[in-house]
Amino acid sequence: MHEPWIFIAFLLPIGFILPAVTILFNRLLAPRRPNKIKDSTYECGIETVGETWVQLKGQYYIFGLIFLIFDIEAVFLFPWAVAYDKLQLYMVLEGVLFILILAGGLLYAWRRGALEWV
Amino acid sequence: MGDPFSLIANWLLDLLVGFGLELEFTKVLLKFLGAGLMGTVAMLLMLFTIWLERKIVARIQDRLGPNRVGPYGIFQTVADLLKLLTKEVLVPSGADRFVFIIAPMLVVMSVVGLWAVVPFAPTLFGTDVNVGVLYLVSIGSIGTLGIMMAGLSSNNKFALLGAFRTVAMMLSYAVPMILALLVPTMLAGSMGLVDIVEAQSSMWFVVLAPVTTLIFFISSIAEVGRAPFDLLEADSEIVAGFHIEYSGLSFGMFFVAEFLHAFTISALTATLFFGGWQGPGAEAYPILGFIYFLIKTGLVYFVVIWFRGTFPRIRIDQLNTLNWKLLVPLGLAAVVFTAVIDKWAAEQDLSRVLMHLAGNALLVVLTLFALRAYARSARKKEEAIRSELMKPSHVSGAGD
Amino acid sequence: MTGLQIVFIAVGVITFAAAVMVVVSRNLVHAALWLILALAGVAVLFVILEAGFLAIVQVAVYIDAIAILIIVTVMLTRHAMRDDEPQLNKTWIWSALAAILLFGGLLFLFNQVPDLVAQAAPLVETDDTYLEILGKSLVDVDRFVIPFEVASVLLLAAMIGAIVVARPPSSSSQEGGQE
Numbered sequence: 228m229h230e231p232w233i234f235i236a237f238l239l240p241i242g243f244i245l246p247a248v249t250i251l252f253n254r255l256l257a258p259r260r261p262n263k264i265k266d267s268t269y270e271c272g273i274e275t276v277g278e279t280w281v282q283l284k285g286q287y288y289i290f291g292l293i294f295l296i297f298d299i300e301a302v303f304l305f306p307w308a309v310a311y312d313k314l315q316l317y318m319v320l321e322g323v324l325f326i327l328i329l330a331g332g333l334l335y336a337w338r339r340g341a342l343e344w345v
Numbered sequence: 346m347g348d349p350f351s352l353i354a355n356w357l358l359d360l361l362v363g364f365g366l367e368l369e370f371t372k373v374l375l376k377f378l379g380a381g382l383m384g385t386v387a388m389l390l391m392l393f394t395i396w397l398e399r400k401i402v403a404r405i406q407d408r409l410g411p412n413r414v415g416p417y418g419i420f421q422t423v424a425d426l427l428k429l430l431t432k433e434v435l436v437p438s439g440a441d442r443f444v445f446i447i448a449p450m451l452v453v454m455s456v457v458g459l460w461a462v463v464p465f466a467p468t469l470f471g472t473d474v475n476v477g478v479l480y481l482v483s484i485g486s487i488g489t490l491g492i493m494m495a496g497l498s499s500n501n502k503f504a505l506l507g508a509f510r511t512v513a514m515m516l517s518y519a520v521p522m523i524l525a526l527l528v529p530t531m532l533a534g535s536m537g538l539v540d541i542v543e544a545q546s547s548m549w550f551v552v553l554a555p556v557t558t559l560i561f562f563i564s565s566i567a568e569v570g571r572a573p574f575d576l577l578e579a580d581s582e583i584v585a586g587f588h589i590e591y592s593g594l595s596f597g598m599f600f601v602a603e604f605l606h607a608f609t610i611s612a613l614t615a616t617l618f619f620g621g622w623q624g625p626g627a628e629a630y631p632i633l634g635f636i637y638f639l640i641k642t643g644l645v646y647f648v649v650i651w652f653r654g655t656f657p658r659i660r661i662d663q664l665n666t667l668n669w670k671l672l673v674p675l676g677l678a679a680v681v682f683t684a685v686i687d688k689w690a691a692e693q694d695l696s697r698v699l700m701h702l703a704g705n706a707l708l709v710v711l712t713l714f715a716l717r718a719y720a721r722s723a724r725k726k727e728e729a730i731r732s733e734l735m736k737p738s739h740v741s742g743a744g745d
Numbered sequence: 746m747t748g749l750q751i752v753f754i755a756v757g758v759i760t761f762a763a764a765v766m767v768v769v770s771r772n773l774v775h776a777a778l779w780l781i782l783a784l785a786g787v788a789v790l791f792v793i794l795e796a797g798f799l800a801i802v803q804v805a806v807y808i809d810a811i812a813i814l815i816i817v818t819v820m821l822t823r824h825a826m827r828d829d830e831p832q833l834n835k836t837w838i839w840s841a842l843a844a845i846l847l848f849g850g851l852l853f854l855f856n857q858v859p860d861l862v863a864q865a866a867p868l869v870e871t872d873d874t875y876l877e878i879l880g881k882s883l884v885d886v887d888r889f890v891i892p893f894e895v896a897s898v899l900l901l902a903a904m905i906g907a908i909v910v911a912r913p914p915s916s917s918s919q920e921g922g923q924e
Contacts, residue, residue, distance in 0.1 A: 229749070232792050233373060234472035235461050235480075237380035242457030245384050246450045246598045250434070253594035257433045265435060283820050285911045287513050291817050292907045294516040295810040296900050297673075301523040302802050303883065303896060304680075305479055305536060308527045310880025311684070312534040318884040319688045321894070323681050328897040330677050332904040333669075341908045342669040344662040444778065475876065479801045486809035490781065493816060497774055509820070512813060519809075536876065 289341050293333075300329050348631045350469040380461075383471060387457050391601050392422045394608050398650050405654030432593035440590065441498035448498065449591070449598035451491030456606045458484040463612055464539045466622050466635040477538040478526050481613065482519070485568065488602070489515045495599075496587040507586030510661065511570065517668045518567035518574075524676030525561035528554045528683050529617045542621035546628075549620040553701040556708050557679045558618040560672055565610040566649060567668070569603060573656035574664065607649055608642070615641035670719075675712060682708055753793055760786030771831060773819045781812045798876060 307314075307322045336342055354375065361371045396411065396419055403410025411418030436442055462477040464470035474480060489512055496508015530536050532553060533544035541550075551558045567574040588599050615621060619641050622634030659667070682704045690700040763783035770776040784807045791800035882888040 229792070229795065231472045231474040232797065234376045234380055235458070235474070236792075237377045238383060238461045238471065239454055239458050239484075241380050241384040242454040243450050245388055245457070246453040246601075250446070250449070250594050250598065253430050253432075253597075254434050256430055257593055258431075259433060263438075282822075283509060283817065285821065287509055287817050288814070288821060288911050289908065290513045290517055291810070291814040292911075293669075293904065294520055295806075295814055296904045297520045297523065298806055298810045299900060300897070301482075301527070302479075302806060303893065304527055305530060306798075306876050306880035307883055308530040308880070309534065309536055310877040310884075311531045311687075313877060313881060314688070314884060316688045316692060318881075319684050321884045321890055323684060325894060325897040326677055326681055328894075328901055329904075330674070332901040333673060333677075335905055336908055337670065339908055339912065341912060342665065344665045441775075474797060476798050476801045479798075479805060483801050483805035483809055486805065490808065490813060493813060494778070497816070497820075509817070512817075516810075516813065534877075 286344065289336075293336065293341075296329070296332070300325070348468060350466060350631060350635075379471070383460055384457050387460055387605060388601065390608070391604055392426070394646070395422045395425075395604050398604065398653075401647070401650045402654045405651070426597065429594050429597040434593040434595060435590070437500055437590045439500040441500070444494050444498035445590075446595070448491050448495035449595050449602070451494065452488045452602045453598050453605075455484055455486075455488035455491065456602050456609060458487075459606075459609050459613070462538050463609075463616055464542050464621055465638050466631040467628060468631045469635060470539060473537055473539045475535065475537045475540075478530055478536045478541075478617075482523055482526065486515075486519060488606070489519075492587050495591070499587070499590040501590055504587050504589045507589070510576075511587055514574065514576075514661075514664060515568055515570070517665065518564045518672075520564075521560050521668065521672035521676040522564040522568060524673070524680055525557045525564065526617070527680050528557040531680075531683060531687065538616055538621075542616060542623060545620040545623050548698060549618065549623070551618045552698060554618070554679065554683055554705065555702075556675065556705045557683070558614070560676050560679060561618065562614055562645075562648075564668075564672060565614065566607075566652060567664075569606045569610060571603070571607055571649065572653040573659050576658055576661055576664065608646055611646035611649055612638075612642045614645050619645070671712075671716075675708070678708055678711075679705075749793065753790070756786050756789045756793070760790070769833065773822075774816065777812065777816045777819060780815070781808055784808050784812065798879070 303325065304322065307325075311319070357375060357378075358371060361374065362368060366374070399421070400410040400418070411421035414420045414424045436445055459481060461471035462474060462480055464473075492515070493508050493512045496504045496506075496511070499505070499508075529541050529550050532550055533541040535541065535544075588596055591599065615638065620637075621641075622631075622638045624633065624637035627634035627637055683701065686700050686704040687697065690697050760783050763779045763786060766779040767776050767783060770779055784803065788800045788803040788808070791797075791803055883893045884890050
């Protein structure tokens with residue numbers, strides 16, 4: 228039962244450790260001369276003013292939220308798609324209704340101007 | 346003789362069991378070796394693909410590309426790697442050390458993890474989880490997380506802004522990608538990639554769902570962050586975005602991850618829509634299947650490079666409009682059309698291929714009509730603004 | 746001690762430690778990152794319980810959408826990067842004690858159930874088709890079609906509610922664009 232996942236359980240840590248080893252190699256081979264100017268924040272040659280936080284626009288939140296809604300919708304739709312071969316037409320139409328309700332939500336967001344990059 | 350993969354695997358298994366290890370442990374050990382091999386090959390493949398890409402983009406731009414280091418410049422990437430190896434690894438002052446260092450590793454991990462489920466040949470694949478398609482989506486988005494961590498920990502305003510813009514773009518374009526992935530799942534009746542490839546033995550899915558193929562291809566290119574969607578690495582825009590403060594091989598890892606991701610999505614498009622290893626004689630001789638897979642992936646990768654060399658960069662508001670107003674509704678419509686047509690064609694006993702092609706053609710025609718209407722309304726709005734500006738009572742020029 | 750048990754204990758310890766760090770961490774952004782580790786640990790636990798689909802859903806929804814949304818929300822506040830105060834007040838030892846007692850009580854209650862084992866009950870069919878069973882039951886009129894459609898209405902309500910609350914200040918009727 229767990230057999231398909233063992234390979235993934237090996238590949239993901241290996242995928243993490245390979246770049247780690249490479250970067251470690253780099254740290255060993257490269258010179259290390261820390262210098263206050265070199266380590267300071269980069270801003271095209273001038274000094275940074277103020278703290279480094281930037282208060283983000285609300286637009287990022289809306290994009291993230293719409294992605295979340297569509298992600299959850301996809302989680303519901305994938306089992307429906309897997310069982311598609313064995314469904315009858317009315318069952319397929321129920322899934323289509325699900326999609327249409329959410330498409331209505333997207334339409335609302337569009338008309339409200341929530342999708343503009345303001 | 347046509348199946349070297351099973352031959353090698355069985356020979357190794359017998360060899361290790363002959364050393365006295367028990368069977369279960371040997372199988373797990375073989376998987377570990379396989380995973381190590383896959384990770385190493387993925388990283389080493391980059392040495393070749395980066396050179397290939399630079400050469401092809403150069404030819405498209407009417408220049409030669411790297412041609413000094415080795416014959417035809419083949420060792421250029423090795424030289425770049427050696428150069429990056431000797432650069433000092435800077436961690437900027439005030440940066441979050443731990444998060445800063447592990448961010449590139451997370452990004453590479455997410456891309457290497459994608460290779461676990463791709464079937465290269467009938468008997469050569471990493472693993473056959475039955476949730477392969479959703480696995481692709483979820484592991485791919487871990488890279489998004491890594492980019493956000495890189496930007497957050499850099500203690501740099503540009504990096505922060507660039508990281509959040511990148512993450513917003515990747516989240517936005519993940520939506521049509523997920524919707525497009527529903528269609529092969531429906532047509533094959535399973536989420537596992539091995540099943541999807543086997544279901545394409547009669548007809549590739551690109552014939553049954555061309556619009557979906559295009560949606561998946563475009564949104565994958567945007568997910569990778571390549572041209573024409575490479576707004577966030579543009580030097581003139583935001584000075585390299587989220588990886589400003591990275592140097593040496595930490596930066597090299599981001600670079601490698603991006604190119605590897607581009608190659609991976611070519612492989613995924615070939616697997617999901619162009620039949621993977623399917624081809625004449627592939628079932629009998631798996632080595633042929635592997636060659637077909639490589640050829641298809643290479644062709645799709647060439648188209649990706651072609652896009653890069655040809656299209657100008659998209660502006661960020663055009664990016665968002667393209668996604669939310671074109672790709673997402675088109676993706677939803679494609680899923681609905683495919684679902685209804687397939688069932689309806691099966692019930693009416695009509696030819697599946699023709700009905701799907703007709704449905705997609707209808708979708709394209711509807712989209713063209715919608716685009717024309719949208720362009721007309723945008724033009725009208727622009728003319729309204731312009732006639733406002735031309736009025737003599739306007740003293741100061743309004744912003745555009 | 747089989748390999749599976751070792752993996753379970755290791756993952757459990759990591760998840761627990763990450764969860765504690767979420768509560769105790771001084772920096773909001775660090776807390777969000779520890780949360781991601783805890784959620785990943787839960788995903789591995791799902792795999793150990795042979796619920797592969799749920800593990801992938803956990804990663805796809807929680808880590809890829811909700812965790813990123815939490816970090817974006819944290820960055821929307823004014824003092825996110827500066828937040829550095831200790832998170833524990835004077836009575837933290839009592840609340841920790843209450844949590845441990847609650848955990849112990851739950852364990853005791855679970856032990857009272859006669860047939861409780863850690864092994865998942867086998868499905869009637871093989872697990873190759875459990876996704877199909879799930880998909881069919883989602884649209885089957887006798888089973889879960891009403892909750893399925895209600896879920897979509899709920900998601901619609903969430904989207905509309907969030908857009909009403911977080912709407913960008915300029916509506917779409919304004920023509921002069923501003924950055």
